[in-house]
Amino acid sequence: MAESWVNHAERIGADLHLDLSAPGSRRAALVQALRDAVRGGRLAPGTRLPPYRSLAADLGVARNTVADAYAELVAEGWLIARQGSGTRVAERTEPLAPAVPAPPLPKTPKTPPRARAPRHDLRQGTPDASSFxxxxxxxxxxxxxxxxxxxxxxxxxxxxxxxxxxxxxxxxxxxxxxxxxxxxxxxxxxxxxxxxxxxxxxxxxxxxxxxxxxxxxxxxxxxxxxxxxxxxxxxxxxxxxxxxxxxxxxxxxxxxxxxxxxxxxxxxxxxxxxxxxxxxxxxxxxxxxxxxxxxxxxxxxxxxxxxxxxxxxxxxxxxxxxxxxxxxxxxxxxxxxxxxxxxxxxxxxxxxxxxxxxxxxxxxGSYDRHVRRMRQRYRSRRDRLVAALAEHAPHIGVDGVAAGLHAVLRLPPGTERSAVKAAVWQGVALDGLAEFRHPDASDKDMPAHDGLVVGYATPSEHAYGAALEALCGALPPGEA
Incomplete structure (x- = not known):
C-alpha cells in the first residue's frame, strides 16, 4: 500500500512549498523554483533543505531529479553541501538581484519625521514593565x-x-x-x-x-x-x-x-x-x-x-x-x-x-507576593516624588491620598499649559489635568484647577531619579 503524504510529511518533519509548473523538464522547473525561493527570501541563508529522498517523495519526482537540481545550484553558489550537515542555502554578503525588476513604487507625499520618543515617561496608567x-x-x-x-x-x-x-x-x-x-x-x-x-x-x-x-x-x-x-x-x-x-x-x-x-x-x-x-x-x-x-x-x-x-x-x-x-x-x-x-x-x-x-x-500565592512587592515599590516611588517636590518645588502640592500608580501635582493658576510644554522640552511625557475633564463639566459646580497627572510607576528603577530631576526642572517657579 502506498505511503500517504501525511505519514511521509510527519516522518521528514519539514514542509517546503515549491511550484514546478514552469515549462521544461522537471529538473529545470525544480532548479528555477529553488532559485526563486532563495532570491525572494522565502529560503533564508543557512536554511537546511530536505534530503533528496524526502523532497523527491514530497514533490512526486525522481530522487535523481532532486540530486541533480541540488548539484547545479551548489555549483552556481546558491546552495552549499557539506558532509554530515546536509544541503543548506548559501550565506551571501550582498542581496541577490530580483529575477524581474520590481515596478517603481507610486510616489506618495512625504510624511513628517516621527517625533522623538521622550527620555522619561511619566504618563499615568502603566506599571513598571521591568517588574513583571x-x-x-x-x-x-x-x-x-x-x-x-x-x-x-x-x-x-x-x-x-x-x-x-x-x-x-x-x-x-x-x-x-x-x-x-x-x-x-x-x-x-x-x-x-x-x-x-x-x-x-x-x-x-x-x-x-x-x-x-x-x-x-x-x-x-x-x-x-x-x-x-x-x-x-x-x-x-x-x-x-x-x-x-x-x-x-x-x-x-x-x-x-x-x-x-x-x-x-x-x-x-x-x-x-x-x-x-x-x-x-x-x-x-x-x-x-x-x-x-x-x-x-x-x-x-x-x-x-x-x-x-x-x-x-x-x-x-x-x-x-x-x-x-x-x-x-x-x-x-x-x-x-x-x-x-x-x-x-x-x-x-x-x-x-x-x-x-x-x-x-x-x-x-505568587500573585499576592507580587502585589505586596509592587505596593512597597510604588509607595517608595511616591515618597521620592513628594520628597523631590519638597526640596525643589515646595510651592507644588500633591493632591489625593497615597495610593495607586499616579499622583496629581497642584499647580498655580494659569500655569498648566506652560508646564506641559516645559516638560516636553525636558524630555518628559506626562498629561495635564485638563485632559481628563469632562467637556460638559460646569465651572459653576466645579471650578477647573491647574495640575499635572504624574505616573510614577512606568520608569525603571534606575531611571526614576533622572525622571524626577527632569520633572522638577519643568515645574513653574514659586513666588519670590
Whole structure:
C-alpha cells in the first residue's frame, strides 16, 4: 500500500512549498523554483533543505531529479553541501538581484519625521514593565499547561475558565471584600471590553452618570456606543452622587478617584447604593488599582454593600501588565445571562491559557507576593516624588491620598499649559489635568484647577531619579 503524504510529511518533519509548473523538464522547473525561493527570501541563508529522498517523495519526482537540481545550484553558489550537515542555502554578503525588476513604487507625499520618543515617561496608567514576575508567571504557565484538562484546548467558554473564576472569587473576597460566587464572575479582556459588552451589547442603556474627571478614552468609547454621559462634580468627599437624577447607571472609581486621587466618602458610598435601589439603577465600580493603598489598609469594594446593585470591574493591567489582556466583571445575577449573550457562544478575546496561568498564579500565592512587592515599590516611588517636590518645588502640592500608580501635582493658576510644554522640552511625557475633564463639566459646580497627572510607576528603577530631576526642572517657579 502506498505511503500517504501525511505519514511521509510527519516522518521528514519539514514542509517546503515549491511550484514546478514552469515549462521544461522537471529538473529545470525544480532548479528555477529553488532559485526563486532563495532570491525572494522565502529560503533564508543557512536554511537546511530536505534530503533528496524526502523532497523527491514530497514533490512526486525522481530522487535523481532532486540530486541533480541540488548539484547545479551548489555549483552556481546558491546552495552549499557539506558532509554530515546536509544541503543548506548559501550565506551571501550582498542581496541577490530580483529575477524581474520590481515596478517603481507610486510616489506618495512625504510624511513628517516621527517625533522623538521622550527620555522619561511619566504618563499615568502603566506599571513598571521591568517588574513583571517573569519567573513566577512562567512557572504558573507550565503548571497550567501540564494540569489543564483536554477540553481546555477547545473553544473557550465565554464565561471564562472555571479555574480562574474560582480563584478570583476567593481572591476578591479576601482582598477587596467582594461578595460573589464564581458563577457571578465573567472574564473579559479589560475595562474597555467590559464597557463594550455592557453598553454595546445592550445589557445597560444610558444616560450614564460619570465623574467629572476620568479617562477620555472611556467617554469616547461610550459616545461611540450611543451612550450620553452626564458629569458629576467632585469635591473633597468624592463624586457628588446627591446630584444623580434620571440616569440609569453611574460609573465611579470609589477606592481611588481617577485621576484626582480621593476616595468616595463612606456616607456617599451608602447614598449611591440607596439611589440604585430606589431608582432601579446600577452602579459600575471601576476597581482599577484598589490593592494599591499606602497610608492605610485599602478601602473595601463598594460592591460589598449591595451585590445586586453594583457591577464591579477589575483587571490585571495595573497589578501585572496591560499585556496580560485579562479582566473580570462581578455581576448581579440578573445581568449574567445578558452579558454572556453579548459575548457570544465562544470566548473571542481572553486567552484560555493565560486564564489558566493567572488562576495558578493566584492559587499559588505568587500573585499576592507580587502585589505586596509592587505596593512597597510604588509607595517608595511616591515618597521620592513628594520628597523631590519638597526640596525643589515646595510651592507644588500633591493632591489625593497615597495610593495607586499616579499622583496629581497642584499647580498655580494659569500655569498648566506652560508646564506641559516645559516638560516636553525636558524630555518628559506626562498629561495635564485638563485632559481628563469632562467637556460638559460646569465651572459653576466645579471650578477647573491647574495640575499635572504624574505616573510614577512606568520608569525603571534606575531611571526614576533622572525622571524626577527632569520633572522638577519643568515645574513653574514659586513666588519670590
Amino acid at each position: 514576575p517573569r519567573t513566577a508567571w512562567l512557572a504558573s504557565y507550565r503548571r497550567a499547561l501540564q494540569q489543564a484538562p483536554n477540553e481546555a484546548f477547545g473553544p473557550g467558554d465565554p464565561a471564562g475558565r472555571p479555574e480562574l473564576r474560582a480563584s478570583l472569587a476567593e481572591y476578591l473576597a479576601r482582598v477587596r471584600g467582594v461578595r460573589a460566587e464564581p458563577d457571578r464572575i465573567i472574564v473579559c479582556s479589560g475595562f474597555a471590553h467590559a464597557l463594550r459588552l455592557l453598553f454595546g451589547g445592550g445589557v445597560l442603556r444610558g444616560p450614564l452618570a460619570v465623574e467629572a474627571y476620568g479617562l477620555p478614552f472611556h467617554r469616547e468609547l461610550l459616545t461611540a456606543e450611543g451612550v450620553r454621559t452626564v458629569p458629576l462634580p467632585l469635591d473633597a468627599r468624592g463624586a457628588r452622587v446627591d446630584r444623580l437624577d434620571r440616569e440609569r447607571a453611574v460609573l465611579l472609581t470609589p477606592a481611588h478617584q481617577f485621576p484626582t486621587g480621593g476616595p468616595l466618602h463612606a456616607e456617599r458610598r451608602a447614598m449611591v447604593v440607596d439611589w440604585a435601589r430606589a431608582r432601579g439603577g446600577v452602579v459600575l465600580e471601576d476597581d482599577y488599582d484598589g490593592e494599591f493603598r499606602y497610608d492605610r489598609k485599602p478601602v473595601g469594594a463598594l460592591q460589598s454593600l449591595d451585590p445586586e446593585r453594583v457591577i464591579l470591574v477589575g483587571s490585571a493591567s495595573k497589578s501585572l501588565s496591560p499585556a496580560v489582556r485579562l479582566g473580570w466583571m462581578v455581576l448581579p445575577e440578573r445581568y449574567v445571562g445578558d452579558v454572556l449573550r453579548a459575548k457570544g457562544e465562544r470566548e473571542a478575546w481572553a486567552s484560555v491559557l493565560d486564564q489558566l496561568a493567572l488562576a495558578d498564579l493566584i492559587g499559588s
